[in-house]
Amino acid sequence: MKQKEAVRCYHCGKIYDLSKDTIREVISCSHCHRSMKLDRKSERCFNIVRYCLVLFISMNVVVLLTLLLKNTLLVMLASFALAMLLTSSTEHLCLRITHSLFGLTYEEYHPEEVERLEREEDRQREKKKRLKQAQKAEKKLGK
Numbered sequence: 001m002k003q004k005e006a007v008r009c010y011h012c013g014k015i016y017d018l019s020k021d022t023i024r025e026v027i028s029c030s031h032c033h034r035s036m037k038l039d040r041k042s043e044r045c046f047n048i049v050r051y052c053l054v055l056f057i058s059m060n061v062v063v064l065l066t067l068l069l070k071n072t073l074l075v076m077l078a079s080f081a082l083a084m085l086l087t088s089s090t091e092h093l094c095l096r097i098t099h100s101l102f103g104l105t106y107e108e109y110h111p112e113e114v115e116r117l118e119r120e121e122d123r124q125r126e127k128k129k130r131l132k133q134a135q136k137a138e139k140k141l142g143k
C-alpha cells in the first residue's frame, strides 16, 4: 500500500505522484532523465485488467450484435475488430484501473540495454543457423 501513490526514481530519488496524467507504462524522470517501466508484477496485473475489460465489453457487444444481425461471420469480424481497437485504445484507462486496484510499482528500464541484448541474441541465432547449415553441407559432402 505504501507505494500505491508515488513512484521514486531509482537513480536520483525524486518522487513522482501517479496521477491520471502521468501514469504510463514507461515513465522517465524529469530530473535525471532515466526511464522506469512497470515491473513484472504490475505488468501482469495490468494485462489481466486489460484482458478482462476487453473481454467484458466484447462479450456484451457480441450478444448485442447477435441479436441485431443474423450473420455469424459478420458478428465475429466485428467483435474481432472491436477487441483489437479496445486493446489499443484502453491502455491508459486500464493502467489507471490497475493503479487503483493493485497499485503500480516500477523498476529500472534501460531501452538501450534491452536493444543491445536483443541484437546480441540475434547474432547468436544467426551464428547457430550458419553452423547448422555448415553441418548439413558437410553431411551432404560425406555422402
Ligand SMILES: [Zn+2]
Pocket: 009, 010, 011, 012, 013, 014, 029, 030, 031, 032, 033, 034
Ligand atoms: Zn531521476
